Amino acid sequence: MRLIKTVRVESFRSIRNLNVDDIEGYVPIIGLNSSGKSNILRALNLFFNGLVDERHSNVDMSRDLSDYAPQGKKKLISVGVEFNLADGFKVRKQEDFLKEHGLKDQIAIQRTWTIDPQGQGIADSFSFGPSLDKLQNADPSQVPNLALFTRAVTFRYIPNHARPADLIQQYAQPLRSELVRRLQGTQAYKQDDVANLMLALSRTGEQMLSDVSKNVGSGIKSLSVNPALPTDFAELAFDVAIQSVSNGAGRSPEFEGSGAQSFILLHFLDLVDRVSRGRAFGWVQASIWAIEEPESFLHAGLRTRFAQDLFKYAQDPRRQVFLTTHQDEFVRVASQTWLASHPHTGTTVEKLTPRDALTRSTRLAITTYRHPLLEYSDFPMVIVEGAFDAIHLNAALKEGGIRPRWRLVAPDEIFGEGTAGDTLLQYLKYNKGALASRPNIAPVLVLRDWETKDLAQYQKVISPHEYSGAAITPVELVNPLLGESFRGIERYLDKDLIESTAQAHMLLEDKGKKPVLEIKKSELNSIKKKIADAVIESGSVGKHAVDLAKWVNEEVARLLSAVPVDEFLR
Template sequence: MKIINKISVKYFRSLHTVEIKDCSSINVISGRNDVGKSNVIKALNLFFNGQADWDSDYSFYDNFSKKRLEEVRKDSIKGKQFVSIKIEFSRPENYHKSLPETFNVERKWFRDSKTFEQSDDLSALDKAKKLPSKLTTAQRALGRFLNKIHFEYVPAIKDRIYFNDLLRRLQFSLLDLTISQNQQLFETANTLADHIEGQITDLKMDFEKATNIHTTIQPPSTVSSLFQAFFISTQTDSGEVALKFRGDGLQSRYIASVLHYIASNSNDYYIWGYEEPELALEYSHASKMADDFSETYSKRSQIFLTSHSPAFISLAGENVSCYRATQENAITDVSNVLNSNNKELLRYEIGILDIQKEVHELYSKEFLKLKSVYEKIDQLELEINRTKMPMLVTEGKTDKIIIEKALEIFGENAPSILVRACDNSGGIGSSGGAGQLGRLIETIHPDDDRIVIALFDNDEEGQKEFSGLSKNFTEYNKNVKRHRNGIAWAIKIPEPDFREGYADAKNLCIEYLFDDGIISKKNERGEGLKFRKQPPKVTIGNVQLSLNLDHLDLQLKKYEKIETGKDIFSQEIINDLNLNDFRGFKELFNEIKEILQFI
């Protein structure tokens, strides 16, 4: 977000005459110590909040430029002792009918005056016919606009008073009564805590994402101190610990999360003046915080910050401006690092920034490498776990695709298995089939230490191989055999109720676990499974006869063989099916679950 385009300051502390141009959503002010960087933040705080320092009354003499005072005394120009801060604003979209695209507001604090004098350029813009409305309308809109701006000043030293004041914005008070003496009020306080807990989910998630620390809100013991007594509890390995007892770095990091939460839940405009956000933070947290400022917080607030950290100085992009503050003869100058005309004169100090940027980039690269290593470790752990998973081996690759889709559709009700095809040709030709599957399941060694199940089609070839398994296999039930080593199993596809007789017809392959409406589906090109009629054969003596079944009942569809289209069916047709379409797999999965009980 950006509503400030330019800041002009006169005679405020070390800012004798300074213009900060080309402001962005994030504005990083850097430079050596004690050159007046924070005076830009304090000038903004004076403009919006009437205070130069946090929670301190404004004093003209404490804040008037010492250099200007020397000039005034020398020239005896007593009437020109003032502090001026002028801001060029960019109009928010919802004011497009009342305010000009850009406009200036100046506030001056004169010597011995308790209030500022405000002026603007609306009259001049009206004369130039640059107002979208009447002058009186624009002036009323300007007042409303300025009242909707909240400047959040975060000092470099974030003491307990500041932190408690910030937390008050998340809390509210009740009557002065001891909660423990009133059960109903006790329940109310807990309900209130739960309500607030639910309302600040975004705040909690943002802080937890940044620090990996879970927080909760705890109810107070007395109602009179409800604002103060609601405290932030953080989760540690040793239990819950109040945030106020954690390190200064974590408390500082929580401030940014709170400010972002407040801005995100308001229709007003928020500007942050944040001094050295990296203080007390280790570099990894500072780096993450800088990314959060750039990628998240700046979308709801315009941010001005001072920093020495390469994590913030190295921020780049259209939403970031970086400024260099220098001081000579007690006068501070602030110039845009990218647009400065005297860049060569700044070469030495820019070199320091480049070194910091190089350090930050090196850290970022190493962090990415480390992240990559952890990802590989996770992948290896996953693969190790997969090597221990029970495995179902199918006759071919299309069977594998269909089974995996069925497992996905069944979700948590599916057996936990890994699926492989005994076709190891890599898609070139075909080396699978019932014969190879039979040979594979015979070779499973008990030292493999995981159950392997061979899934045979309940067709002529599958039934033959299933029946021909060695004597090491004994019948567990009519569709299941178990090897004596206890880890090798074989299953014939069981018949669903709508495929009765298909096993006797030696024609129950996995596609027939779907009903006729599914297996007859075509893709957009009109492609799908193709069938050829395979009438049963009758043998009389030594003569084998094929019967013409064209005139027989449709029940004899059980003899129709799938000729082509299995790839298209498995890769395209089944993709949009639902759980009911896969109901034919229920009995198969129940058989597999029963086997897995032997693990």
Template sequence: MYISQIEIKNFRNFKECEIQFNEGVNVIIGHNNAGKTNLLKALSLIIDHKTSKRLETDDFNKLISIDDLKKAPPKISIAIKINKGPNVEPDDLVTIGNWLTKLDSSYEALLTYEFFLPEKEIPHYLSAINAITETDEIKAVEKAWKIIKHDFIRLFTHKIWGGEISNQAVADSDSLQKFDFQFLDAIRDVERDMLTGRNTLLRDVFDFFMDYEIKNEPEATKPKSAKIAEIKARKIDFSDKADELIEMLQKRMEQGKEQILSYANVTGASFNEAKPNFEGSISDVEMFSVLKLIVEYKSGIKIPATHNGLGYNNLIYMSLLLAKMQVNSNGSYMGSNAKVYATLAIEEPEAHLHPAMQYKFLKFLKQNRKERKVRQIFVTSHSTNITSAVSLDEIICLHSENGITSVGYPGKVFPDDKSKKYVQRFLDATKSDMLFAKNVILVEGLAEQLLMSVFAQYEKESLEDNHTVVINVGGRFFDHFLHLFDSTKPNTIHKKIACITDRDPESKIILNGKFKKCYPYEYNLDPSTYEYKFNSSALKYPAGTHPNISFFTQDETKGKTLEYDLLLTNPTSELLLTPSISNQDEILKLMQLYSEGKKPTDLLVALRSSTENDRIISSINIADTTTWDDDIKMRAIIASRYLNSVGKGENALELSYALLENLDLLGKPEYKNFIVPDYIKETIAWICQK
């Protein structure tokens, strides 16, 4: 069996939310305050018998209107569905038998935690809340919650119902305690919890695994009675040797003891012919208190575990925790107290583990589940290394927007295996950032990836403050990724997605040849000879046509690529002439001629002779003068020459440095004006819009 679903109502950031779980590993991700910790807390309220079931006013979701508060007291409801699943143990059905809601061979059970105001207190509550006279909604709600906190929260009670909630059957405590829910939170002190035998965790593990070679021997070769007898003989032998040690200690203390106890006579502690003395024995279990955890290196050096790093000790602690869960589920050792369902929940394992250890840790967890030492695992994480190490099917993504929490299942959104496999391969440690960010900008190449954050700063915005990440998809492969985020479809991750793509006009001779890149002023220049096309992916979701996805590209008449548009928008900006740009002198000359108010013919004369320059000259001369006036022609000449002189990756890095250094000069005479291309401005404005 396994926990297949949780439904949460009015608990913390969850107004009403249903979350599906996997039978094995569940990696729960999302931006800060998306509800990852609250989800584990909700789960623990039902299946962790050690957790306090009492809640406070602040545990309620506050998105309740004053009208609803006046109709009825708020109530928290958390329900988990338990399904049979592919892996069944003998005691599964016995444990959940009283909670079944589906009685066929693929059985299903339901447990529901409720925190509510008892029926008899409701009239008093309604009287108090309906006496609120404030007309302002916010003030009225604030006053209602103050009344609940001061006068009613102490009267709220909780129940865990088994089966259909309409039956109001309380889940029996004995069955609930068959669940072993071990929770390792993000702020933990593992040294306190594990490093000496005085600690319960280590002592219980020691006791179970002592004489393990006997306990683990098959019944066929050694009956249970023979095992018990052999272990008992070992205990007696140990006790006899321990008694010899105690006797040796007593002899060493014989005279000293008389001196110590002489003070009893003076203080009056010895009276009525009774006097204090020292006596004792020690068992093998009691000897655990002298043991401490150490780390022994291959060189033979031994150091106490207290000298280890936090990450290393966390791994040791988790291994002990899994060993403890094995102890808890062993029927021979625990008898009727043995656990049936072992669940491990770990919050932010990356807090103390470097990337390589995170990967090893996840592999370790999966192996333990495979060996049935733990049956279901829940991990919350902000780590791209962890998400890159698991399959899309194992990821659950929480997203919170305007107080509403939504859930995405990346493994369930793809219409075909091709896109799913493509995205799975793509989500390495860097690119899986898209799963964590609040907003995403998808771009075709490295230049846009390096420059988008800088462009935003020129627009007095911050992508980082808006929790926006820029992802380079390496071409026009947006569709594969949009399956993850299309909010009009089920199981997707709801966040803003901006796609920036180049217009890339192309032409070819009709009925002959292949499409080749052309300049914007060549587009539709000779439709009788040439066939034309452009990158039509930008037409998929123009801004405003989809709830959460928008495409942005250059002007349909004058646009081509990012580099081209940079010069088209900034035809005299020497900031763009970075060290890796070739033909700098020629481009600088074109800029100067433009600044001096020259004509297009003056710029064309300044072009050195080359095949590409000859093409620019011939095309610009016959460009449509109704669209291409002298000013835009000159800009296009400079942009074309710049585009042919740039190496994208290196130039983008140099340009980002140059633009950032220029920003530092803002307000000073040395500052150079720079204008962000319009389509980039539109992208930034849309993605940063609150």
């Protein structure tokens, strides 16, 4: 969810004046140590919870006022946030307040901390307006209205040195009332049957944690999660706890490794969020997670899964995720990344595409470079000619109900701009060493369009990896209603799809024995994006494209069948 659109921080710790704008639902922040990444999360924690850090510290000017704050001026720390009201974030009973001040799609709220004029501590004041550039001071009667906006968001700050098992236990306790509510709806409770009531309590707890357990088990195969609940009626004045289960034996999460604890906590937080919203009677509208370095203690495979699951949870329409990281897995899943640095004027941030962020972070030694041809090292990689090929094949896989055990790659999106189409051959030629280093169980299949004549060249350049190969898409699978002028994957698409996206004058009908559509090369190139957009919207590509996807799946299986069994057992 794009709940927060902009964050502005002034004179807080390493930050002199910082503006983070055009924020999306998933916000990774990368940077060197001591660049000020965590101070952005702490500033948000201060804004929403009134506390600086996990030790529940209040503002202390001697500690928290930035060394870069203007000299000779009033000492103040401010944090401002622009809330997006257009995507369903509605705070109860605030319609009149918003209308009175002409606020519709956005409200900006800023909190400012200064030394109390009487010298008795820290004063906290509010200002608000349509944007952070147009604020007015709030009078005492307006502060409760503004406070409701900050309280409508549950802000969860997860510092990198916190013990996940302790946080799991802390967040488990609010689940008690929800567990009791669900228990009261069971037949055993209504019949006042004590023995069955205890069984119902256990089943209710297991159902509540079922999604958590399934998601944890999909990332750590031998692990599941169950509630640790009383089995005797006399114990019913209980606290809620959970236990991890491995090989049938349950134990407290604190006895798991730190990486497993973190993975359990991730999925447990999603449950806690959903339950908290239901219990708040509409007052809590959304949640924000602020996680420091989630990669800590995770092995490479679990890091990738953690990043994918965290990004998935950020797509929740009532959640936003901020995180600091040094690992590329958490950047690759994003659509934008923020690079933090700390020059002589204090912390600054720069918005970058993930590709540019990873390039810069490698040069700065923030992340370790990993060659793109070594991506997805646990799976075969299918390289198509371009982005449109990937869109159509992905849609065909989904339409055909095919569950590939391989990864589909468009060159420009993973190898870098300018590597698609015919230039892919040169890229592979100059990167044969990386290709040869792929595990044997993860061969590469280079997929060329049906009309190309360069298969032998690709087979040669791919040969350094013993089990990789190249193939031309079979002409016998093309749509017979589309003629040879439909170069590329578009010839496998449904005729109705082509006719719905092309203007009538573009299409020429060859009325031979079997009437087929033809099109000029320039006309086809001009509508390729429109066709791809239509496929993204509808998800439908037709029978011939689905047959092509099945053929690709079989080609990958054929490559894997040549790999010795022992390679899969290592």
